[in-house]
Amino acid sequence: MGISQNISRESYHITAGLWIVASLLGALPYLLSGMDISPTDAIFESVSGLTTTGSSVLADPGRLPTWLRLWRALTQWVGGLGLVLLIVALVPSLRSGGSHLYASEFSGTQQRKLHPHMAKNVSRMWFIYIMLTLTLAVLLAACGNPVDDALCLAMSTVSTGGFMTSAGGLAAYSNASLAVITVFMFLSGINVAMIYNFATLHWRRLRRSDEFVVYAVVFTASAVLCTAAFGLAGNDWWRSACYSVFHIASTLSTCGFVAAMPERWPFLVSVLTFLLIVSGAMAGSTGGGIKLRRLMTFSRYLHNSFTRMLHPGAVLTVRIDRQTVPSDYVNKIFGFVFLYILFIIGGAFALTLCGIGIADAFCVAAANISNLGPTPIVGAAGAGLYYTMLPTAAKWILMILMLAGRLEIFALLAILSPSYWKRR
Amino acid sequence: MKTNDIKAAWRSIGIMLAAEGGLMALCMVPALHFADGTASAIGICAAFTFAVGLLLWVSFGRYRRVDDRRMAYLMVVLVWLMLTLFGTLPFLATGATTSPTRAVFESMSGLTSTGATVFDCVAALPASVLLWRSMMQWFGGFGIVLMVLALAPRLGINKYALYTAEASGADNTGRRAVSTATTVRRTLGVYLVLTAAFIAALTSTGMEWWDAVNLTFTNISSGGFSVNSDSIASLLPIQQYILATAMLLSGVNFTLLYLFFTLRWRQIGHKLEQFRFYLVLCALAATFTVAVLHWHENIGWSDALRIGTVQTVSALTTTGSVVADTTTWWTPLIFLLLMLSVCGGMAGSTSGGLKVMRVLILIRNAKATLRDRLHPNAVTPLRLNGAPVSSHIRSNVMVIFMVYVFSLMLGVMGLMLCGIDATEAIGASVGCLTGYGPGLGASGGFGSYAAFTPSAMWLCSLLMLMGRLECITVLLLLLPRFWRR
Numbered sequence: 032m033g034i035s036q037n038i039s040r041e042s043y044h045i046t047a048g049l050w051i052v053a054s055l056l057g058a059l060p061y062l063l064s065g066m067d068i069s070p071t072d073a074i075f076e077s078v079s080g081l082t083t084t085g086s087s088v089l090a091d092p093g094r095l096p097t098w099l100r101l102w103r104a105l106t107q108w109v110g111g112l113g114l115v116l117l118i119v120a121l122v123p124s125l126r127s128g129g130s131h132l133y134a135s136e137f138s139g140t141q142q143r144k145l146h147p148h149m150a151k152n153v154s155r156m157w158f159i160y161i162m163l164t165l166t167l168a169v170l171l172a173a174c175g176n177p178v179d180d181a182l183c184l185a186m187s188t189v190s191t192g193g194f195m196t197s198a199g200g201l202a203a204y205s206n207a208s209l210a211v212i213t214v215f216m217f218l219s220g221i222n223v224a225m226i227y228n229f230a231t232l233h234w235r236r237l238r239r240s241d242e243f244v245v246y247a248v249v250f251t252a253s254a255v256l257c258t259a260a261f262g263l264a265g266n267d268w269w270r271s272a273c274y275s276v277f278h279i280a281s282t283l284s285t286c287g288f289v290a291a292m293p294e295r296w297p298f299l300v301s302v303l304t305f306l307l308i309v310s311g312a313m314a315g316s317t318g319g320g321i322k323l324r325r326l327m328t329f330s331r332y333l334h335n336s337f338t339r340m341l342h343p344g345a346v347l348t349v350r351i352d353r354q355t356v357p358s359d360y361v362n363k364i365f366g367f368v369f370l371y372i373l374f375i376i377g378g379a380f381a382l383t384l385c386g387i388g389i390a391d392a393f394c395v396a397a398a399n400i401s402n403l404g405p406t407p408i409v410g411a412a413g414a415g416l417y418y419t420m421l422p423t424a425a426k427w428i429l430m431i432l433m434l435a436g437r438l439e440i441f442a443l444l445a446i447l448s449p450s451y452w453k454r455r
Numbered sequence: 456m457k458t459n460d461i462k463a464a465w466r467s468i469g470i471m472l473a474a475e476g477g478l479m480a481l482c483m484v485p486a487l488h489f490a491d492g493t494a495s496a497i498g499i500c501a502a503f504t505f506a507v508g509l510l511l512w513v514s515f516g517r518y519r520r521v522d523d524r525r526m527a528y529l530m531v532v533l534v535w536l537m538l539t540l541f542g543t544l545p546f547l548a549t550g551a552t553t554s555p556t557r558a559v560f561e562s563m564s565g566l567t568s569t570g571a572t573v574f575d576c577v578a579a580l581p582a583s584v585l586l587w588r589s590m591m592q593w594f595g596g597f598g599i600v601l602m603v604l605a606l607a608p609r610l611g612i613n614k615y616a617l618y619t620a621e622a623s624g625a626d627n628t629g630r631r632a633v634s635t636a637t638t639v640r641r642t643l644g645v646y647l648v649l650t651a652a653f654i655a656a657l658t659s660t661g662m663e664w665w666d667a668v669n670l671t672f673t674n675i676s677s678g679g680f681s682v683n684s685d686s687i688a689s690l691l692p693i694q695q696y697i698l699a700t701a702m703l704l705s706g707v708n709f710t711l712l713y714l715f716f717t718l719r720w721r722q723i724g725h726k727l728e729q730f731r732f733y734l735v736l737c738a739l740a741a742t743f744t745v746a747v748l749h750w751h752e753n754i755g756w757s758d759a760l761r762i763g764t765v766q767t768v769s770a771l772t773t774t775g776s777v778v779a780d781t782t783t784w785w786t787p788l789i790f791l792l793l794m795l796s797v798c799g800g801m802a803g804s805t806s807g808g809l810k811v812m813r814v815l816i817l818i819r820n821a822k823a824t825l826r827d828r829l830h831p832n833a834v835t836p837l838r839l840n841g842a843p844v845s846s847h848i849r850s851n852v853m854v855i856f857m858v859y860v861f862s863l864m865l866g867v868m869g870l871m872l873c874g875i876d877a878t879e880a881i882g883a884s885v886g887c888l889t890g891y892g893p894g895l896g897a898s899g900g901f902g903s904y905a906a907f908t909p910s911a912m913w914l915c916s917l918l919m920l921m922g923r924l925e926c927i928t929v930l931l932l933l934l935p936r937f938w939r940r
Binding site for chain 1: 524525528786787789790791793794817820821823824825827828829846847849850851853854856857858860864867868871872877878881895927930931934936937
């Protein structure tokens with residue numbers, strides 16, 4: 032057994048361990064703030080922040096002291112790029128095991144790095160992340176929001192966290208602010224490396240990205256469908272269109288912001304939302320979900336399957352970005368997707384044990400494993416109050432789901448598996 | 456598609472229709488016996504169906520082989536559709552329902568051995584119609600086993616779509632390959648023996664012949680229709696246990712049953728992995744159900760044991776016979792039953808769902824992936840029944856799983872668009888796609904699908920068809936690519 036393997040094991044150790052310790056540390060400020068927050072609630076809020084989920088158990092975040100609100104937003108901001116960078120930073124020391132980790136687990140297929148040197152890679156990602164956050168904060172402040180609010184929201188948006196600043200969601204913000212936020216939600220669902228290359232005018236490195244095309248198409252199609260559904264249900268068309276774009280950006284990037292909804296809510300939107308929650312954003316972005324890249328691999332494999340049903344002898348490969356995806360990678364992706372669905376089903380089952388209805392249980396489980404958080408399709412989640420009313424057991428279940436989603440399941444399962452702890 | 460292929464397909468459809476007509480004629484017996492005045496109507500339907508079948512059979516009798524793959528897929532779906540279409544005749548002719556939508560729903564539910572019904576009060580139906588419903592499930596259950604074990608391997612379509620070769624267990628009952636005719640004979644033999652045995656067992660407990668025949672037909676085929684409005688709830692406990700045994704066997708691979716009955720123990724050998732998983736899953740789920748029924752629903756131990764085991768078996772084998780009003784049960788229990796029906800029985804049995812063998816492969820694939828993450832250089836083969844499962848088959852199983860999940864979600868979405876509320880849409884979608892039958896809410900428990908809108912009924916019928924033919928076969932037909940030259 033080579034060195035690479037041991038380091039690979041340790042990297043899991045580090046990844047999962049760091050997240051758990053960070054979650055506990057993140058809970059301290061809530062407990063020390065003197066507000067009436069129970070330990071479960073504090074840890075929930077911290078995990079929800081670090082995993083960029085944004086499910087909040089605080090009845091009215093607007094009443095928190097400013098420093099605590101900033102801390103709350105900061106946990107998301109650190110968590111947003113945290114995992115990405117952790118994996119990237121570990122890659123050079125991992126040799127073959129590392130490329131597995133980086134290529135198949137994190138993104139689905141091989142991905143180009145920004146720079147062959149990892150330290151440069153990391154600093155470039157941080158740079159673009161900070162720039163995005165600052166830009167958004169300045170824009171929001173320019174829209175007339177208080178500076179602390181603008182900063183909190185900017186960190187929530189760019190990290191696709193989705194903590195909101197008041198119990199009423201984003202209903203109180205001006206249209207201009209919402210428009211700016213929508214644009215940045217869309218951006219934060221994009222692969223960070225792509226944004227870097229785009230922003231620094233490295234056009235040649237941008238090349239063709241199939242996944243981005245899919246992301247844009249899914250976004251547009253969903254927004255149009257959503258608008259039509261709202262409009263046909265009897266809402267004002269202009270308002271429907273505005274809300275749809277906001278809602279789809281929020282859902283697809285797994286940000287999870289909620290604004291004032293149109294009065295009539297058609298079923299179609301609920302189901303569409305559910306599908307988008309599970310699919311998630313681009314691989315290599317701060318968003319959660321299964322990731323479009325994996326789903327693309329699946330849909331291309333399905334396409335091949337149909338062809339093979341008609342022409343059994345055909346030799347077909349899955350190609351993404353003009354590169355062939357090796358068949359064992361395809362299997363790994365499928366393994367992941369299966370576990371993801373299993374976690375949603377298992378989580379939903381556990382939630383029904385806590386007294387939640389079947390339909391709601393599925394939505395809540397999916398929203399939290401995908402790190403979306405509040406979503407209008409469950410109960411009163413729109414106002415962000417849904418999670419405050421959950422029983423304690425349900426909160427712990429959701430925490431496990433959030434961590435599982437953020438750690439892409441395997442890192443969590445790996446340290447739970449007996450073979451991981453076996454000495455050799 | 457060559458014309459010869461099309462003609463050969465019509466010949467197969469003709470044979471099936473003639474068989475259906477013959478079974479329909481048998482429904483005249485209770486009509487005459489109970490003198491419910493439907494004998495002539497059923498007789499005409501039977502004669503018509505038989506005549507159409509015979510006509511197709513005779514006129515295309517020369518064309519025996521379907522060579523074209525596309526035609527094979529098309530034929531499989533067409534057979535099912537034609538049988539359903541002619542199966543509606545007795546409902547319409549006897550006035551059991553006047554709505555073609557309802558007749559198609561009931562007929563589809565029968566043939567796919569789903570067991571979802573549109574009749575609020577089945578006890579009020581004429582005897583001939585009741586027997587026809589049971590008969591269709593019996594016929595449909597046999598049909599699917601036949602297709603998987605005999606037809607699909609023959610046509611070479613089993614490998615990628617319907618069932619992987621390992622799934623059907625048809626590939627090697629012994630060392631030598633078995634001819635289609637032999638498979639048909641063996642399957643039919645097992646099916647007839649089982650049916651006769653259970654009818655005898657039920658009558659020996661003092662059950663009326665009429666009930667015994669109908670209930671055996673519907674339970675041995677994983678169907679779930681009943682002649683009583685309260686399904687099997689009012690039967691004696693011993694009768695319910697006998698039916699549970701029938702259901703349990705209906706979820707077992709027929710090749711395995713054949714080997715078992717003919718005492719060829721050595722050939723069973725290591726085919727038992729699936730079977731063991733099936734039994735263990737059943738036992739675990741039943742234990743949970745019984746415990747919940749006792750402690751949460753406050754039902755006495757003996758009743759909890761009876762209701763719990765029978766209902767669990769009914770769900771896992773996607774039969775859908777109902778032994779107690781499940782709609783009021785604790786939500787997690789209802790959830791569990793839904794998930795069991797998604798899992799389904801063994802491949803090559805009459806039950807629906809994903810099939811335990813696929814679930815096994817999925818779980819092992821996930822485990823292998825996990826192992827691979829921890830030990831990137833390790834070779835992680837996947838074995839089933841002692842034989843390695845190629846990465847190709849692993850991916851295929853995954854594709855079928857994903858298509859299944861996606862179909863379920865589309866089903867829920869479609870039903871919600873038809874005006875069904877979320878929970879009931881989930882129940883109906885699972886109930887119809889897996890072939891379980893009862894859904895949640897009004898369509899669950901002893902309820903019926905009578906209140907569904909016509910569009911929802913059509914969607915449910917489609918889901919039943921898709922569930923029976925593994926989704927991917929039906930989806931293939933919907934692709935423009937399929938029809939392109």
